[in-house]
Amino acid sequence: MATIGNNFDYTSLNTKKTANRTEAEKQQDTFMKLLVKQLQTQDPMNPMDNAQTTSQMAQINTVTGIGKLNETMNQMQSLYAGTQVMQAAGLIGKEVLTPGNGFRFDGTTKADLRVSIPEGASDVMLSVFNKDGTEVAKIPANSSQPGLAQLEWDGKKADGSVLPAGDYTVAAKGQKDGKEIALDTVTWQVAKSVEFGSSGVGVYLANGGKTGFGDVIQIRSASGSTNA
Known part of the structure; x- marks a missing residue:
């Protein structure tokens, strides 16, 4: 999902813009005033060096151009941030797949859980805990391939009994280098x-947690159909 840097200040979107000149424009103004003054007061028998004057003008134009480019980039970033605001608002009421350990089991649908497996890890095991912190199920990963492994939990304990709907948490462990x-x-x-x-x-999130917009991996409707 496309995103801009997390350090963007979204509170600035509603800030009233002022017509203040940029530093580059102020420098250009000062330079031109000094240049005109030098031309007015120069010695006719020893005029200013044309090459040096041209070089100075080119430098100030470069500085001004960079300042205007930065201003344009800031405007583009603000426009993109405004678009992202609308995208983020569309998440409300939907399920999002994000780094974390909390999920809700509805009592019937298998829970879709993921584990991030690093290179060289093995014997990966996912544990499910109820709201009291009691371990109620263990789910082994079928593969130790590095990456995001998908596991399912049918809501059953080891004895086959089905647990009630509610909030649960998970924790995963593995072996690496012994x-x-x-x-x-x-x-x-x-x-x-x-x-x-x-x-x-x-x-x-519904469980009281918080995640960054850029950390959202996938989106789906509350009914479970994938929209991302």
Whole structure:
């Protein structure tokens, strides 16, 4: 998903623009005034060197051009940020796949869970916990290939009994270089609201968590049909 830098200040989108001149324009004004003054007061028998004057004018024009280019880029960034605001607002009410460990089981549909497997890891195991922190299920990864591995949980305990609908969390572990390591997990959560602040776009999730707009991997409707 396309995104701009997270350091964009979205609070500036509604800031009233002023007609103040840029530093480059001020420098150009000062330079031209000095140049005119020099031409007016120069010694007719020893005039200014044309090559030096031309070089100075070229330098000030370069500075002015860079200043205008920066201004244009800032305007483009603001326009793109405005577009991203509309995109982010469209997440509200949908499920988003983001880094995290919380998810909701509806009591019937298999939960779609992901584990990030690093190079060289093996014996990857995903554990599911209920809201009290009790481990209720273990799911082994069928592959240790590096990347984002997809696992499903049918909502059942080891004895085959089905657990009730509700909020659950996951944790993953694996082996690497003879040591047990914790692995990152990715889960689906409903996006409840979005925030446009000085640090970028934040997405607030149904479980109380928050993620960055740029961290959203996939989007789907609450019914489960994929829209991303």
